[in-house]
Amino acid sequence: MVGAGRLAEAFCRAMVLTPGSNAHLSIHARSPEKSRSWTGALNIPVFHRVEDWPPNPGWVFLAVPDSALSGMPDLLADAALGPDTLVWHAAGAVPLEAIQARAGQRAYRHAVAWPMMSFAGGENNTLDWTEVPWCLEGAADALDHMEALLKPLGGRMQRSDARQRKQLHLAAVWANNFPAYCFGVAAALLREQGIPQDMMLPIIRQSALRLTGQGDPFDWLTGPALRGDAPTMQAHLELMQDHPEWAALYRSLSAAIAGRAKGAADVADPAPTAPED
């Protein structure tokens, strides 16, 4: 593994604790002392110099920030990799080609395995890896290797091309990052009135559970924007006078919802067309 951050720690814990993973892990870290507590507990050796890596590793997981991935082939130029070594990254939005061997460099296989999950740190002992969907990209032989490596963790694996991965990544921003911001706003509004934030848990859970069916989430929309209830929306905006950025988001999401409601009404009640001659 290169990198010892949030995903590296979660992944190493899972591999060490999963029967059948057969992983003899070692880590390359810029600042080995930072990760000493968990690498020591898991008995994983940490290297600081590429020249010290064990020769001919089966795979190298580049668990570094997206911005550092394009520099990894230069780092790997000094590593004793074999032609069958699988080098992979886990970024949703970085092209596969970013990590391929440079001209004149020893060749290796390369692939992407992006876990569509959030690793914020601290949840490592509770995460159920069988629930983690992996989006895989690469040549067929690299993907066979990738799937064999990840199989013991038990997650769902989805082969994709570059365009599909980009779109999946965008979908994840809508499905996770934006709702997380909205949950933050909702929790802050509750806090301002001394109401515990777990009051919203059932309604959030209900939305998430509905997704297990195959229906269109747009069909579940309810609320004042869908109903065109202007007085209620005005009252809400007044409650957010001290939070103009929340009010701006409220306006723009309400307009999008109202637009859908209007579109549906137009389909149900199409405007009369001129009679044909």
Ligand SMILES: NC(=O)c1ccc[n+]([C@@H]2O[C@H](COP(=O)([O-])OP(=O)(O)OC[C@H]3O[C@@H](n4cnc5c(N)ncnc54)[C@H](OP(=O)(O)O)[C@@H]3O)[C@@H](O)[C@H]2O)c1
């Ligand atoms: N976290 C998530 O939720 C998540 C989810 C899916 C995919 N991913 C992907 O996983 C990868 C790692 O993300 P992360 O969240 O685990 O990052 P992170 O917590 O920031 O950890 C990054 C690690 O890389 C090291 N590093 C940074 N620049 C380096 C360089 N130039 N050379 C060698 N090591 C370097 C850092 O070392 P220092 O501590 O010394 O800086 C740190 O150990 C990214 O590609 C990300 O897109 C993350």
